[in-house]
Amino acid sequence: MATLAGKLPFRPGGAAVALWPAWIIVLCAYLGTMVWTVAVSLTPSKLVPVMQFAGTHQYERLFKTARWMTSVENMLVFGALFIAASMVLGTLMAIALDRKIAAEGVVRTIWLYPYSLSFIVTGVVWQWMMNPSLGIQKSVNAMGWENFRFDWVTDPDRALYAVVLAAVWQSAGLVMALMLAGLRGIDEDLWKAIRVDGIPVWRGYVSIILPVLRPVMVTAVVLLGIAVVKSYDLVVAMTNGGPGMATDVPAKFIMDFLFVRANVGFASGAATVMLVAVAAAIAPWIYAVYLRKR
């Protein structure tokens, strides 16, 4: 708490006064809307918010709703695979560039390029490519390999992996850029020491260089983690949550109930559960990084 208190603008002075607008925005826009959402989740609101207490009714229904449980499960599977694959792939790409491969400038641009596309564009393109009657499967079949199948996006058991594939394709470049910046910042002397000691290059990366880059990796994981919680546009563009509920995610669930199904109370309940879950996930990390040292 000491850090937080130190940042509060209680001290008089120009800087503190200048910060007031920011504080007002934080308090009203962020905290205010959070409190409002939690309050609405305790009401029976449908299309219009009505301030009438309904207890935990929305939460009871939420945890009995098969679709919600499926969407949370999907988010966890998607998140784990997406973060792991993006980190590994992005790190490998960064290391490849760090080893001064030929035509580095061109390769780096190509690898980073997908990140400049929005999730909507990524989703639409991959949906076309993976659609069995339009994309890769159809072209390969037409070339003579009749039994070739690549229909992940329409297969309820594999559609989620199709979304992971597209998401990794899009985001691995970001991890690469971050990691490459980190690798380029490594002191040459460290490499000299590794060479002098006769440590193999791969061992040098795994045991020495990457541990030094821990802060960069934490940043990358946090950025990817935020993308997971917000994952909505990619799913909407690629599968719209389907087939069935195979790729439904909590953000899409909440948006559906908020706008299409005119159930503001229920959607707020789901949003509150997401808020609590995210807070519970990052609280230990915040504690470890910012608060424990004091």
Added chain:
Amino acid sequence: MTYRVKRLLSGTTLALAAATAAQAQEAEVMHWWTSGSEAAALQVFIGAYEAAGGTWTDNAVPDFESAIAAATSAIIGGNPPDALQFNAGTQFADLAQLGYLTDLSPLAEAGGWKAALPAALYGAVSYGGKVYAMPVDNHGENWLWLNRSVMEKAGAELPDSWDGFFPMLDKIKAAGFIPVAHGGEGWQELELFYQIMMFRGDDALYKGIVLDGDTSVLDTPEFTAFAEDFRKLNDYVDPGAPGRKWNDATQMVISGQAAMQFMGDWAKGEFTAAGMEPGKDFDCVLGLGGQDRFVISADVFVLPSGGDNAPAQELLAATMMDPAVQADFNAVKGGLPARLDADVSGLDACAQKGYAAMQTPEFQVAGPEISASADRVGAIQDAVTQYWNTPSETPDDFAAALRDAIAMTAE
């Protein structure tokens, strides 16, 4: 207040009176009719309203969701538009219940709406015995669209009863066509779900599940038989269906890749845009063997209360509920007049067929949107799409899922 003051002043000169009357009848109308044919159809309303002496202020929003969001905040914020588009049904009941909407009962009585509208639609615009919305069109949700040349090439003919339906599909499949073009999105699967009910003649199931929320129908052998047929239909759909948009599925029928599509009447525009003629290049079917059920969905306008613009709102109601205006409007939009007493001789063959079906009270079916809450329709949709996409799910599992959906959305 200003209106009353102006009216007092207007007594002094005739010219001033005319000016203020026109000013008082300025109506701000919020809607989401922005696509080509919709925007063109809206011009019919605007023209008729201005011809009647009003001034139309257009407030278009991109889609249904943004309209709901913008309108509810405007209403709650105390600055409502004079008229506001909605889908017919339970969605506006919340607003009516909280007293945000003008009671249109006197206008409805004067205009004879009860006799003129299909009973299901009249029920859908009433809340607690009062009328709160004006239905301006009527869209059939349960059409089957067939490509004639594909049917001929496959040597297939539409049977007189459901018993012949799967043999017909087999014939089409054997001829190398995709029998049914389907778009695998949740709402399209819900659409297919009750369309098959209509084609099978399962009125009791539809009434129980969608209209009354009566779960006892789920225990009947009729439900099991329906669920098995619904599952069986999956074999006649191509593997590329999941995620496909409805108009892409329609294109498959137009291009002759597929024989038919179950879809609402908005699909007709795709056929005519491709230069095909109803009754010549393609067929529109509402039922087998003359059992033409008509599942109704409609656009309505509600008139938010609290403004001081009653004369403009009344003029708007008179314009929009005029049978001739509704016929002209729907000739452009591709729907049917909501009123049953309009002259539809100017509409195409499919529209005339639909209008004829709508005249039979026992075949007027209230669509899901106009009879159940958005929440319940959504929950049913989740159960349907899950069943359709999960081959291992049995009819009993499906019944259980629907039972949960209904129980969870009980008011």
